[in-house]
Amino acid sequence: MLRSRGENLQEGPRTNYKERLQDIMLRRSSRRRLVDKVVSISAIFSVILAVILLGSILIEVVINGARALSINFLTQPPGAIGSGLGGIGPAIEGTLIVVGLASAIGAPVGVLAGIYLSEFAGNGIFPSSVRFFSDVLVGLPSIVIGIVAYLSLVLTLGSFSVWAGALALSIIMIPIVVRVTEETLKVVPNSMKEAGHSLGIPKRTIILHIVLKSAKSGVITGIILAISRIAGETAPLIMTILGTDLFFTSLTGPVDALPLRIWRLVSQPYQYAHDFGWGAALILILMVLGMSLGLRLLAHRRRFKIGTIAA
Amino acid sequence: MLLIGNCKIIIAVLYDCRGVLLFSQNLANNVNKKLSSFFLQGKRRGDKIFYIVTIGAAAYTLLMLALIVYTVGDGSQKIFSFEGIKFFTGTNWNSVEGRESFGALPYIIGTLISAGIAVAIGVPISLGIAIFLSEMASSKISTPLSFVIELLAAVPSIIYGLWALFVFRFWILNLIEMPLYNAFGQSIPFFGVTPFGLDWFTAGIVLGIMIIPIVSSICREVMRAVPNTQREAAYSLGATRWETVRIAIFPYAKSGILGAAMLGLGRAIGETMLVTLIIGNAIGAAAIPTSLFSPSQTLSSLIANEFNEASSDLHLSALIGLGAVLLIITMVINIAARLLVSRMVKVSAGVKE
Numbered sequence: 001m002l003r004s005r006g007e008n009l010q011e012g013p014r015t016n017y018k019e020r021l022q023d024i025m026l027r028r029s030s031r032r033r034l035v036d037k038v039v040s041i042s043a044i045f046s047v048i049l050a051v052i053l054l055g056s057i058l059i060e061v062v063i064n065g066a067r068a069l070s071i072n073f074l075t076q077p078p079g080a081i082g083s084g085l086g087g088i089g090p091a092i093e094g095t096l097i098v099v100g101l102a103s104a105i106g107a108p109v110g111v112l113a114g115i116y117l118s119e120f121a122g123n124g125i126f127p128s129s130v131r132f133f134s135d136v137l138v139g140l141p142s143i144v145i146g147i148v149a150y151l152s153l154v155l156t157l158g159s160f161s162v163w164a165g166a167l168a169l170s171i172i173m174i175p176i177v178v179r180v181t182e183e184t185l186k187v188v189p190n191s192m193k194e195a196g197h198s199l200g201i202p203k204r205t206i207i208l209h210i211v212l213k214s215a216k217s218g219v220i221t222g223i224i225l226a227i228s229r230i231a232g233e234t235a236p237l238i239m240t241i242l243g244t245d246l247f248f249t250s251l252t253g254p255v256d257a258l259p260l261r262i263w264r265l266v267s268q269p270y271q272y273a274h275d276f277g278w279g280a281a282l283i284l285i286l287m288v289l290g291m292s293l294g295l296r297l298l299a300h301r302r303r304f305k306i307g308t309i310a311a
Numbered sequence: 312m313l314l315i316g317n318c319k320i321i322i323a324v325l326y327d328c329r330g331v332l333l334f335s336q337n338l339a340n341n342v343n344k345k346l347s348s349f350f351l352q353g354k355r356r357g358d359k360i361f362y363i364v365t366i367g368a369a370a371y372t373l374l375m376l377a378l379i380v381y382t383v384g385d386g387s388q389k390i391f392s393f394e395g396i397k398f399f400t401g402t403n404w405n406s407v408e409g410r411e412s413f414g415a416l417p418y419i420i421g422t423l424i425s426a427g428i429a430v431a432i433g434v435p436i437s438l439g440i441a442i443f444l445s446e447m448a449s450s451k452i453s454t455p456l457s458f459v460i461e462l463l464a465a466v467p468s469i470i471y472g473l474w475a476l477f478v479f480r481f482w483i484l485n486l487i488e489m490p491l492y493n494a495f496g497q498s499i500p501f502f503g504v505t506p507f508g509l510d511w512f513t514a515g516i517v518l519g520i521m522i523i524p525i526v527s528s529i530c531r532e533v534m535r536a537v538p539n540t541q542r543e544a545a546y547s548l549g550a551t552r553w554e555t556v557r558i559a560i561f562p563y564a565k566s567g568i569l570g571a572a573m574l575g576l577g578r579a580i581g582e583t584m585l586v587t588l589i590i591g592n593a594i595g596a597a598a599i600p601t602s603l604f605s606p607s608q609t610l611s612s613l614i615a616n617e618f619n620e621a622s623s624d625l626h627l628s629a630l631i632g633l634g635a636v637l638l639i640i641t642m643v644i645n646i647a648a649r650l651l652v653s654r655m656v657k658v659s660a661g662v663k664e
Contacts, residue, residue: 021548021558036551043447046439047456050527053520054463057474064477112368120362121369130369132649133376139574139645140379140638141581143611147634148382150618171375178372204361225465232467235583235611239618259469263584266473274477281470292465296458 058285065282068275074283078245078261084272088280090247094255095287097248098241099231101166106173106230107223111212113174114181114219119207131182134175145171146236154240160254165241169230176229180222184215217299224295228288234259258284383638386631393625398632402596406617406626413629415636417598421511421607422580422637424600425590428515429579433522434572440523441530446542446556457531464524472585475517480508480589483516488604506604509591514607517589518582522575529574533567534560566651573648577641583611592616610637 024032072087079086113130121127149168154160188211196206212219234257237243242254243264258280265277390398394413401414440460444453488506495502537560545559561568591606598608610633621627 021545021550021554024550024554024558032551032554036553039442039553039556040447043439043443046436047443050436050440050460050520050523053479054460054524056478057466057470060474060478061470109368109371112365113372116362116365116369120365127369130372134372135649136642136645137372137376137379139577139581139641139648141583141611141641143581143583143614144383144634144638144641145379147386147614147618147631148379151382151386151631152378171379174372174375178369203358207361228465232465232469234467234469235615238615242619259467259584262469262473263588266476266588277473278477281473284467285470288465288467289462292462296462 061278061281061285064275064278065280065285068279069282073276073279077247081268081273082270084270088258088261088276088283090245090256091258091261091280092283093248094241095231095258095284097255098162098165098169098237098257099227101162101251102169102173102230103223103227105166106170106226107177109170110174110177110223110226111181111219113178114185115207115212117178117182118185119203119211131179134178137171137175138179141235142168142172142233143235146239149236150239157252159252160240160242162241162248162251162253162255165237165255165257168236168240169233172233172236173226173230176226177222180225181215181219184218184222185211187218188215221295221299224291228291231288231291232259232284234263258287379638383631383635387628387635389625389628390632393628398629399636402599404595404613406622406629408623411623411625413625413632415610415633417593417596418608418610418613418633419636421590421598421600422609422611422640425511425515425518425586425607425609426576426579428512429518429522430572430576432516432519433526433575433579436519437523437527437530437571437575438568440527441534442556444527444531445534446552446560457528460524461528464528466524468521468582469584471517471521472588475513475585476588479517479520480513483513484508488512492604501602502604504602504604507591509589509606510604511590511600511607512603514586514590514609517585518579521582521585522578525578526571526575529571530564530568533564533571536567537563570648570651573644573651577644577648580644581611581637581641583615587612587615610634 070087074087074092075089076085076087077090078088113134117127117130121130145168148171149164153164153167157163192210192214193206196210197203201210237257237260241257241260243256243260244254245256248255262277262280262284265273265280268274390413393411394401398413398415399419400416401412402416403412403414404417405412444457448456484506488508491502492506496505497503541559541563542555545555550558586609590608590612592612593606593608594613598606600607614630614633614637617626618630621630
């Protein structure tokens with residue numbers, strides 16, 4: 001055992017720093033210091049660059065978006081193209097409906113599959129392949145998933161529909177929730193499960209009421225991360241819910257969505273449409289960032305509470 | 312006598328009672344056993360149902376991937392039998408009936424080249440940020456900064472596209488493209504097209520900016536996971552900060568960083584809306600980037616542009632064929648990235664032992 005561990009260490013990253021440093025040490029120390037300075041400065045420079053670029057996105061969205069905001073903008077359907085009237089009411093409503101439906105499908109399936117991976121499955125072929133392929137699924141382009149939803153639902157049902165959009169978004173959502181749930185449930189200490197077993201509680205009750213409950217905040221984090229990811233998806237919506245100027249009527253008809261509306265507005269050659277696009281972007285960014293920001297603050301407060309109890 | 316008789320009766324009665332008692336106890340035991348086994352069975356049955364439900368959910372995940380592969384394969388069959396290998400090598404894209412010809416080569420090139428620029432720009436900057444956050448900054452700076460960067464990873468790509476179209480495009484145009492054009496436009500054909508800011512160069516840069524938050528937060532995690540003893544060993548031998556990063560951090564974090572870069576590459580290749588807005592949407596041979604400032608097209612942006620206007624089944628099948636190519640490219644990259652990262656996890660687990 002010991003020998004194999006030693007070998008393991010040597011096979012891993014090299015640890016003989018003395019040897020590796022020796023030829024560096026032979027160089028002039030002024031040059032070494034210069035290289036160190038250059039690297040440090042370029043690291044700081046890249047941070048500043050990223051802060052400027054990413055900060056510029058947020059600032060532009062807030063400044064340009066705030067100009068468009070009004071009660072009418074938030075509640076009215078879009079007016080005739082070029083009229084400068086109307087708003088993005090159907091888009092807000094549509095985003096809430098499609099994302100809500102997708103989460104209603106995706107979250108339970110994802111959590112249950114995560115429970116299977118962490119509580120029932122070992123390292124057999126089936127669970128390993130579920131793990132591996134849900135990782136692969138996370139990285140697939142959303143437009144391909146949109147094509148699949150189009151071919152399997154839109155073509156068979158004969159119309160663009162909320163269902164097709166929700167199916168596409170739920171496929172994007174599930175693998176994220178699966179992996180986060182599995183990772184979170186694995187961290188729950190075994191002693192808690194054993195305490196449940198020793199009281200003769202059925203396994204499903206142990207999982208649902210003890211394991212899942214103590215891992216609640218982690219699982220919710222995963223779900224909200226996934227929701228904020230699908231709320232901004234545009235590509236799969238083009239070929240599933242299509243987009244419309246009307247408010248929601250039925251689950252089997254087309255609806256509008258914020259990202260889709262932004263795209264349509266930006267493609268119009270009118271200044272007011274571009275302003276509306278910025279306004280819609282502000283609403284979308286508020287929804288997405290508001291969700292993850294609120295979540296993080298909540299998690300932070302909880303950690304703080306646990307910290308004070310432990311202290 | 313009587314007493315004895317009574318006693319006998321009493322004893323007999325008692326005995327009987329005992330029998331009854333025993334019987335009832337037996338009965339109770341039996342009932343108890345039956346009941347408990349019933350409950351136990353119920354418990355097992357419930358557990359079994361729960362187990363089957365969870366395994367079904369896990370199978371659903373695999374089923375969805377199978378559905379994706381099957382549907383895309385099935386949908387693109389038509390174009391592959393129509394064009395054959397020419398689908399990958401042709402440069403013509405014509406959906407007019409009777410003159411149909413679909414070649415995906417320009418868009419494959421456009422996809423790979425814009426994603427390549429994205430990685431070339433995004434990954435070094437992300438590495439710099441990760442080095443700053445994990446090795447240089449005090450926790451007072453690095454904690455809020457990593458928080459903000461992780462938050463930015465949630466910004467939808469359509470918003471990056473909006474910003475690129477109305478703001479960033481003009482920065483690139485005025486700061487990089489116009490000076491280059493004015494200086495070399497006459498002499499070097501590579502800079503010879505009048506720039507508008509709507510080209511594969513701009514698209515690549517914006518894609519690079521888009522992947523910075525996700526790549527840098529993974530790189531930071533990976534570098535923070537390197538045990539402190541490694542840093543201390545390098546510092547104690549007199550290494551400077553950069554030398555510590557190079558000889559102590561990078562060997563450990565190498566495959567994790569590579570995995571993050573691959574993830575960024577996958578994101579850049581699959582990105583649709585941002586690219587559609589700023590790449591200029593050229594069609595056919597014109598989409599092959601001959602100049603730094605020429606408009607181009609990627610696989611995903613062409614699908615987004617033409618999907619709802621597909622004129623015939625063959626045209627639709629050609630677009631699905633583009634999706635199939637995209638699926639293959641991203642799958643290969645993803646699988647390679649996963650294998651790399653899982654190898655790193657194994658190595659670091661071996662070291663921790």
